[in-house]
Amino acid sequence: MNDVKKLSGKKIRTIPISNEEWNKHLIAMINSGVEPELLEFFHQLKDERDEYRILVDITNSVLAHLDRDGMVAAISEDIHRYFAIPSVSIAFLDGGNAVHFPVIHCLWKEGKGNYCEQKNYPLAESDIQNRLQHPQAVALNAETTEPLLHDLYSVGMQVALLLPLTFNSHSPGILILAHTDIGAFTPAVCSLLGQIASRISIGVDNSNAWNEITRLKDALKQENTWLNEQIQNAESLNDIIFQSTAMKNLLRQVEIVATSDSTVLLLGETGTGKELIARAIHKLSPRSAGPLVKINCAAIPASLLESDLFGHEKGAFTGATSTHIGRFEMAKGGTLFLDEIGDMPLELQPKLLRVLQEREIERVGGHQVIPVNVRVVAATNRNLKQMVEEKTFRSDLFYRLNVFPVEVPPLRDRPEDIPPLVTSFTRKLAARMNKTIDTVPAAGIQALCRYPWPGNARELQNVIERAVILTEGSTLNLQLNELKIPPAAAPIATVHVTPRKLPAMFNPQTPENDDDERARILQALRETNGIVAGPKGAANKLGLKRTTLLSRMQRLGINTREL
Known part of the structure; x- marks a missing residue:
């Protein structure tokens, strides 16, 4: 008999007995006059062996892939090889998106091989979730209202079998098998396909978990990158050093606007400290417990800026191997500092305007609307009014940013x-x-x-x-x-x-001038009877090192003998 073993806890292998061997056994049994009941039992064993082989092969395909694309492609190949089913699809209903659900289709064409593609379907127009209770075969025709089934009909399919993928009391998706032959799904075939679906359920659940781990890993990696940027660029808030009236007036404005949630536009020449002012606004705001995320619109290529701002979905473009969280999502509950906003590409400005107005984003390649709770502070050293006149900066975006302009004075x-x-x-x-x-x-x-x-x-x-x-x-x-x-x-x-x-x-x-410093040192020397070093010396009294005090005394012409 066929022996089924579990090896290393990873894959299930069979010790195969070829059809030729089974046929030899069958012929020998017939020639020896075996009873019909025994022959029937022999055929039953052969059918069970074939079913085990199919289940083992598909289980191995499921266990060998964690990514959705690879898993569906491998499963599709096995199902087509054993059942000649030309269309294999999996709808992923893992609750990650309340607007759309993804479906990966694999279609086999005679003499042309197969091709797989992913397509998103609107959840509101689909009753796919109502089909999660029981397996069911659906005849396809032009009047099918279900968008997913209508797409299968449009490529020549006549009947579809929907098998819910249930694992740990929840349903992560549906296996959809379609055929050009309306009578392809017999009860015996459906029974075996149901067993296959239960194994695929485990793979889909594992794939969803792996996708979530990958997403969190990507988010953590981006957060670490952001934290490293903050550590490298961080300036203490006490480093806003000034004694001018111009800076006093500026910081009064900062105090006023920080307590609001309005958009702030920082204007000023390069090097005036606009980022320090943005940090001060964040620190004094009710959002100070949240993150302050910075992005330099001039330092990122235009082709990547949209993805960096809004994020992208897996497969949105070549090289997008995983879902990427953008800066707007990273700044949730905090402040997003858009530095060099005047260098933002013109084609990207309407999307930024929409975010500022609607407080929601869509990742590149995605259809899900994601609400964002972010306070925006923008900065530029360019003349935005002149750019608006020259049609190089959108006027509606300028007015939306210019809610509270703050001019940082040059040195x-x-x-x-x-x-x-x-x-x-x-x-x-x-x-x-x-x-x-x-x-x-x-x-x-x-x-x-x-x-x-x-x-x-x-x-x-x-x-x-x-x-x-x-x-x-x-x-x-x-x-x-x-x-x-x-x-x-x-x-x-x-x-x-x-x-x-x-x-x-x-x-x-x-700063302390020389006369004040000289008077302070002389007073300390008189109080310590001219002693410079030691616990009772003038250096300790002034909070200075002995060598530092001696250097200053030499510079100021102070001699202890003259006291």
Whole structure:
């Protein structure tokens, strides 16, 4: 007899007995005058052997594939080989989409082989879910109202057998077998196909689980990428350093708009710190517990920007091997920062407008409408009004973005912010490079205040970074020859701004001038009787290192002997 074994817990194998061997046994039994009852039993064993072989082969095909396309193609090939059924389809009803359900069709044509394709059918126009209760054969004709069955009729099928795929008390889909012969599905064939459907149910359920794991893995990978971007680009909110009236006025606007959920448009030259302002808006908003997701519309090719924003479904285009979650879905419950919005391709702008108006998206290659709960902050260094006049930016999108415009002033219009920025950049970059730099030449700061800074704060940071790299001692080695700074017409007076009560993240930092610093050091030295080092020394009292205090005393001309 045919022996059925389970090997390694993975696949089921049979030790096949060929038809020739069965026929030899049958002829020998007939020649030996075996009773008809025994011959009938022998035929029954042969039929059972054939059924086992079919079930084992199809089970192996199911276990060998986790992806839907490969599984359906393998199952279709087995069913066609054993039953000559020309059309095999599986409808996936896993509840993942309330609008459409996918069906993978495999059609066999005489002499041309087979081809498989996936098609989505509208759930509202289909009664496919009502057919999940019992297996049923349906005669096909031109009047069939079911879109899926009508498509089968249009390729020459006359009858379809619908077999629910039930596993663990739920139905992940339906196996649909169609034939050109109206009498193809006999009771015996239907019985065996029912057993096949129960095995396919396990495969479909596993495939759905694998798709969900793949989706979550893709989402986690994208989230990790986003978190790495945040870690690399993150600036402390306390790094909004200012002492100018222009920045005070700007941050008042930030405080006001942050508490609303309105779209904000940040305008300003490159390098002015628009991303820092976007972070501040998010941090002060009711959405601060949610993610802040950034996308640079100028850094992503136009062909990929739509997928990056809205996501795409598996198979939407060549290379789309899995479902991709876009930035709008990643920013759920938080803020989406659209940087360089002026560089968004014109053909993509209507889709962004629809999202802003309807608060819903559709992934590329998908038909499901996905609601999004996102606050949008956009930024650009381009003149959008002029672009609207030149027809290179849609006017309706501009008006939708321009709900609350915020102009970030350039650095040349707020030179009083340069000294604290220089101090902050020096401290951070020196710490990053494991250097101790505690002195910035006053003449260098005055020269920096005279420069127009076309690259704004970003250019200033680059100049300071170069100076820190070249510094070998404790005094910042500024290299200003390449900046072509105009000569000073008169000494620049320090601008003092009375601080208004703002959040801690907006505390202005006023630099200490030499006279104030000299007076503070002298007072500490008098209180410690001229002792510089030690637990009772002036350095400890001032919160400075001994070498730092000695360096400042030397620069300011302070001698303990003169106290």
